[in-house]
Amino acid sequence: xxxxxxxxxxxxxxxxxxxxxxxxxxxxxxxxxxxxxxxxxxxxxxxxxxxxxxxxxxxxxxxxxxxxxxxxxxxxxxxxxxxxxxxxxxxxxxxxxxxxxxxxxxxxxxxxxxxxxxxxxxxxxxxxxxxxxxxxxxxxxxxxxxxxxxxxxxxxxxxxxxxxxxxxxxxxxxxxxxxxxxxxxxxxxxxxxxxxxxxxxxxxxxxxxxxxxxxxxxxxxxxxxxxxxxxxxxxxxxxxxxxxxxxxxxxxxxxxxxxxxxxxxxxxxxxxxxxxxxxxxxxxxxxxxxxxxxxxxxxxxxxxxxxxxxxxxxxxxxxxxxxxxxxxxxxxxxxxxxxxxxxxxxxxxxxx
Numbered sequence: 001x002x003x004x005x006x007x008x009x010x011x012x013x014x015x016x017x018x019x020x021x022x023x024x025x026x027x028x029x030x031x032x033x034x035x036x037x038x039x040x041x042x043x044x045x046x047x048x049x050x051x052x053x054x055x056x057x058x059x060x061x062x063x064x065x066x067x068x069x070x071x072x073x074x075x076x077x078x079x080x081x082x083x084x085x086x087x088x089x090x091x092x093x094x095x096x097x098x099x100x101x102x103x104x105x106x107x108x109x110x111x112x113x114x115x116x117x118x119x120x121x122x123x124x125x126x127x128x129x130x131x132x133x134x135x136x137x138x139x140x141x142x143x144x145x146x147x148x149x150x151x152x153x154x155x156x157x158x159x160x161x162x163x164x165x166x167x168x169x170x171x172x173x174x175x176x177x178x179x180x181x182x183x184x185x186x187x188x189x190x191x192x193x194x195x196x197x198x199x200x201x202x203x204x205x206x207x208x209x210x211x212x213x214x215x216x217x218x219x220x221x222x223x224x225x226x227x228x229x230x231x232x233x234x235x236x237x238x239x240x241x242x243x244x245x246x247x248x249x250x251x252x253x254x255x256x257x258x259x260x261x262x263x264x265x266x267x268x269x270x271x272x273x274x275x276x277x278x279x280x281x282x283x284x285x286x287x288x289x290x291x292x293x294x295x296x297x298x299x300x301x302x303x304x305x306x307x308x309x310x311x312x313x314x315x316x317x318x319x320x321x322x323x324x325x326x327x328x329x330x331x332x333x334x335x336x337x338x339x340x341x342x343x344x345x346x347x348x349x350x351x352x
Contacts, residue, residue, distance in 0.1 A: 035236040043239045051077040066205040068092045082317035096135040096143040108142040114156035115176030119147025128323040133330035152184030179285020182255035190246040192226035217261045303332035
């Protein structure tokens, strides 16, 4: 009887190895080889090489936004060989004209511009950002740059509501929208993965939105943590599966629809305060959103440039838009504001 049991166990083990384990091993090994030949690689976490002088830090924590800029003047060096200078006001926002020309009693009508690092002007000096250049083109206005590295459209809405609690309000609010803001607004795995390298500076908090009904949304503050798939740092197959799951997740959480609901809420708040909202597309992935918003009567414009053209980016130092690209942003945005008659809306004659 004991011999029969042993023979049965050996037979089961043999069948398990032959018909289950070996085929799995063979298929995964084959898939790994095919993917590597096709150019897929295991995940390599990005090395963040950013040096900030004089404080060694660029951001401070914020209970509503997760983080915001530290006030002051900074020299930022990327990868040890490329530097730019940035100046932040006491309210944490980047300057749009020389610091010594700021006047708290100024009565100029204001244009507030909201966005991410493209609007902030990451990798550029103060005077090279499109917000600064727009200020030069429209000297009778006060241009306010709310752009912050890593922000999405949800951040912009929170900033807008908080800023409106102050004594003044803008005549125009501009949202500089990019398609990649969608995954930021819902804090998807793809976004968490992108930011994983920055967690060596401490786990960041971000607002995280979800649809609540057809056109409504709710959000909460969440930790920007990222959980890797097993073996994805050594296996191209594991990384390939993870990338495809991330793409599936973006549709699952309807990130585009969340962004649209956020902008619609932004527009409702703006209208209630007598503020004109303008949504501009700042990258090639914004076309769908601009079309949808235009159909709802929201003013939209495409100010994007082709970042694949070498002159329009700061590679090899940084992939963000160059000073040349920012000049194009400023020209297109000014042209739209003037051409759409929005200068008449804010009661100031166009400059020549």
